[in-house]
Every structure is written in structure tokens, then in C-alpha cells.
Amino acid sequence: MVKISKQTRSNILNALVIFLTIGIVIYLGAANGEIGNAWNALVSSDLRWIGMAFVCYGIYLVFESLGVHVFFRQQGFKPKFGSSLLVSIIGLFYSSVTPAATGGQPMQVFAFKKRGIPPGVSSSALAVKFFCFQVALLGTGLLLWVLNPQIVSDCFRSYPAAQVMVITGFVLNGFTVVAVLLLAINKNIVRAIITFIIFLGKKLRIVKDPAGTASRMDATMADFHASVDMVTHHPGKLMVLLLISVIQVMGLMSISYCVYRAFGLRGHGYGDVVVLQFLLFIGASFTPLPGASGAQEGGFAWMFGSVFPSDVLFGALLLWRFMTYYLNLLIGLGCVIYDRTVSMKKHAQKNNTERTADDTIFEKGQDDVAQENEETVGYTISAAPGCSEEAD
Secondary structure, X not given: OOOOOHHHHHHHHHHHHHHHHHHHHHHHHHHOOOXXXXXXXXXXXXXXXXXXXXXXXXXXXXXXXXXXXXXXXXXXXXXXXXXXXXXXXXXXXXXXXXXXXXXXXXXXHHHHHHOOOOHHHHHHHHHHHHHHHHHHHHHHHHHHHHHOHHHHHHHHHHOHHHHHHHHHHHHHHHHHHHHHHHHHHOHHXXXXXXXXXXXXXXXXXXXXXXXXXXXHHHHHHHHHHHHHHHHHOOHHHHHHHHHHHHHHHHHHHHHHHHHHXXXXXXXXXXXXXXXXXXXXXXXXXXXXXXXXXXXXXXXXXHHOOOOOOHHHHHHHHHHHHHHHHHHHHHHHHHHHHHHHHHHHHHHHHHHHHHHHHHHHXXXXXXXXXXXXXXXXXXXXXXXOOOOOOOOO
16 A cells, blocks of 8 residues: 655645635536536636736836845845746745645745755745735735725625734734744744754654754854844845735735726726725635635635626636636646756756766776786886896
């Protein structure tokens, strides 16, 4: 019987959650008779605005990677932008297929390490980027809420559960901002967490060398805090990263407005649609399922029920979800396969080079041995009695 690893079981479970969500959405659409309307709406949609949705998604991807790339440049590292973009997309993929988006950052740290970026520096880059993204998300969302109060109040009045979801999302996202600040500023908290993790790993027999592990973790944390301090002590650099995050967030949130216009709708302005998208993202972001599956789809029906007519709401949900989630899976999977293929080729080339070098050394050693044997034989013959030139 083939034994399935824990990681494989986790991947299968996450994939099942994603496909189950797709199945439920399609089932509900079919049960309500919306499949035909959704198909007609999608077929008749304006391709120009769908193209604009792809442009907004591209802005989101580019500025997602630009935040990390600029941070590395500020630290004196000079990776290629293509590498930063590839690793960022890989991170988005693993965040999309793991509960609460927990798998993206570890994979990015590992990928950057292969590209010569120390784990402490890459961890600090991701922490600062996460902090900037959360501040941009909460700040911009709150500002748009203040500027567009009527559409939000109408939504909350129609769906009181949406208000609870949004307020909970603001509290949880705000907590993560404070937590990242504490980890970045207070070294004692980080050291206590590391000590506890190593102690737990030792008890579970995962960590075999606690002293060596602690030493390596201390070195990583030293790089982490040095990188964070370098940014926090230069407000101008931090403002650049915040501006990048604002553009990134606006690119992602603007997709919903492009979807709205793609169906030929004009009753609501850009601010009305985007503020609802901000509140939906904030409220559903901490659902402990891959891609916040279920909460995003249900939340879209709540938040945009008064924006999209009922005959196109289901089609808008499918198009929006494809642009903001399933596109991450498709592009991310391609990047993961490409990265692994390149890594395998480099590993094979390295092994071939090492084998060639070993063969060269072996052949050279054989030649040296043969030459030494010839010299030894010659010396022995010349040194034998009666074999000197004078004797001849």
C-alpha cells in the first residue's frame, strides 16, 4: 500500500476545498436558474473592459513584486526584476492554495535564498511589504468608506451579516499590523518566540541540534532586524514602499469596477463599486480556507447584490472570481513548474560539471601515476650496477 505524505494529504485537501467551492457556486447558480443568464451575460460582455480588468491585474502583479524588489535595492542587493516577479507570483500561488494564505511567504524565502538573498533579509522584505499592504488596504478602504457612505449603509441595511464581517475584518487586519510592528521593533519578543519554537521542536524530535539551530536563527533574526531598522529609520524609503502598496491595492480592487462596466452597467460610479470591493476583501481575507473560498463568493453576493442586476450577478461573480483568484492559480502554477524545471536543469548541469571535473582529476591522476612509474623505472635502471654510461 502506497503511503501518502502529510504534505500530499494537505495539498489534496486544499484542492478539494477549491473544487468544492466551485461546485457549490455552480450548483447554486443552476438551482436558481442563473446559469443561462450568466452565460448570456458573459458572452455579451464588453471585451474592452475585460481587457482593462487584465490590465488592472497586471498592475497588481507588477507592483506586488516591485515592493520586494525596491526593498532589496534599498538594502544593497541587486536581483533581476524578472526574478522578483517570478518569486512573487510563486508566493501568490502558494498563498492561494493554503489556508489563510500561510504558505506563500515560506516558499518565497526559500526561492529568494536560491537566488542569493539571505533568509533574514527576504523575511524582513516580506514583513515590511505585508505591513505596507495592510496599511494601504485599511487606510484606503476606510477613506473610501468615508467618501462613499451611502452605498455602504445601503449594503449593511440589506445584509446586516455583511456589517459584522467587515468590522471583524478591520479588527483582525488591524491586529496583524500591530503584531508585525511588535515583531519588527521588539527583539525580545522574537527571541522568546524562537526559543519556544526550538524547545517545541526538540520535544517533538524535529530539532536535533538546538544550539546550532538557535545560532542560525539568531543570525537570521539579526539580518531581519537590521533590514527593518534600515527602512524604519528612513521615512522616505518607507513612504516609497507604502505608495507602491497603494497602487498595488488599487489595481486589485479596480478589477470589480472593470467587471461592472464590462456588463454595460453605469448606474454606480467608480467609488461606489471599489469601496464595496475593499470592504469585501477586508472582511473575507482571514477566512481559514484556501483563497478565502466561500466567504469571497458569498460576500460578493451580499456586497454587490444591489449593484449588479440579478440576471447578471452570477456571471459577474464568476468573471470577478476568475480575475482575482483562479488567474493566480493558473499563472502561479505555470511559474512553479517553470522554476522547478530551471532548478532541475541547473542541478543536472552542476552534477555534470562536477563529474567532468572528477573525471579530469582522475585522468590527470592516472597520468601522474604513470609518469611517476616511468621515472621510477628509469631511475632504477640507471642506478643498477653496470648500467651507467661509463660502463657502456
